[in-house]
Amino acid sequence: MTHFKELSDWLQHWAGDDTARRDIAATLMALAEVGTKISTLVAAGPLAGDQSGIVGENSDGDLQKLLDLTSHHAVIAALADAPVAYVGSEEAEEPISLRPDAALAVAVDPLDGSSNIGINLPMGTIFSILPALAAGGEASFRQIGRSQLAAGFLVYGPMTELALTVGDGTHVFVLDRRDGTFRLVNDTASIAHATEEFAINASNYRHWDETLRAYIDDCLAGDDGVRTKDFNMRWYGSLVAEASRILARGGVFLYPSDQRQGYGEGRLRLVYEANPVAFLVEQAGGAASTGAGAILDQVPDELHQRVPLIFGAREEVERIERYLNDPQSLGENAPLFGRRGLFRA
Ligand code: AFP
Numbered sequence: 236m237t238h239f240k241e242l243s244d245w246l247q248h249w250a251g252d253d254t255a256r257r258d259i260a261a262t263l264m265a266l267a268e269v270g271t272k273i274s275t276l277v278a279a280g281p282l283a284g285d286q287s288g289i290v291g292e293n294s295d296g297d298l299q300k301l302l303d304l305t306s307h308h309a310v311i312a313a314l315a316d317a318p319v320a321y322v323g324s325e326e327a328e329e330p331i332s333l334r335p336d337a338a339l340a341v342a343v344d345p346l347d348g349s350s351n352i353g354i355n356l357p358m359g360t361i362f363s364i365l366p367a368l369a370a371g372g373e374a375s376f377r378q379i380g381r382s383q384l385a386a387g388f389l390v391y392g393p394m395t396e397l398a399l400t401v402g403d404g405t406h407v408f409v410l411d412r413r414d415g416t417f418r419l420v421n422d423t424a425s426i427a428h429a430t431e432e433f434a435i436n437a438s439n440y441r442h443w444d445e446t447l448r449a450y451i452d453d454c455l456a457g458d459d460g461v462r463t464k465d466f467n468m469r470w471y472g473s474l475v476a477e478a479s480r481i482l483a484r485g486g487v488f489l490y491p492s493d494q495r496q497g498y499g500e501g502r503l504r505l506v507y508e509a510n511p512v513a514f515l516v517e518q519a520g521g522a523a524s525t526g527a528g529a530i531l532d533q534v535p536d537e538l539h540q541r542v543p544l545i546f547g548a549r550e551e552v553e554r555i556e557r558y559l560n561d562p563q564s565l566g567e568n569a570p571l572f573g574r575r576g577l578f579r580a
Contacts, residue, residue, distance in 0.1 A: 521548060524545045
């Protein structure tokens, strides 16, 4: 009978007597425990009331659903008992101060994938743990992505899964509903450098830059085209579900900037979506890019700023960067030179 190590034992072994690590471990445990509560709410669906009802708008005018706010309040309550000075949440305009003398700041998307509420598809919670700066909450959430001390996400899907990193690889746990503990199922998640699977919302094709259309055209041309291999496509409408799949079986995810109003910097948020996912992906041997440079090298201007996000198989991310920035470097395979893709007029 295989023994699956419990999260608490894993964290205790990692932290030892190191005070800073014990603070991070306590915060990760608090996030895991509140994730278990959100998982139960998600699994109840309509039995827990109309959780998809619109109850407000966030800082950018994005509609807030009941479960968005319920999750937000649950996360804040959980972190109030952890060594956390500031929380930056997608559901709150300004950073929230908790324990001013605490060492950590947590950026969080309490519920990612809200459009999947009520239709029995995956959602999740994404978090990034940073040093709390004496200059306060705003400054703490404007640190470069490589300042992260830990990061992770929970996926509320067929499994309730927790992927996390403390900077020494990416580790995956699954909730054991028999006793409510998270158990380690993969201590060294690894993303293959090449892939035949991409994730993008293809309905936005006409809004993309021509170079990105060329990349997708070449994937769709498959074995008949310059890629000389066929591709598969997935799109779950939930960043955490895509990231979980890519950690498990590889692939590449793209949410680029496009020409729609408000999408000039893409849709996803740098501080509490792209940064934590990028940390996990890089720790698993993958790459995460804005299309012009590494996500983790970006310095945020403000908590809620958006960023184009391309992540997954390292070689594929690097190829996409060449399509976007140096198409001629692709030589005889260079896009845009009169070749007709499946969609291009
Ligand atoms: P919601 O939380 O508003 O559903 O947005 C989810 C998300 O931020 C991310 O998780 C998905 O990958 C992406 O948006 C889906 O965006 P589209 O609805 O434009 O496909």
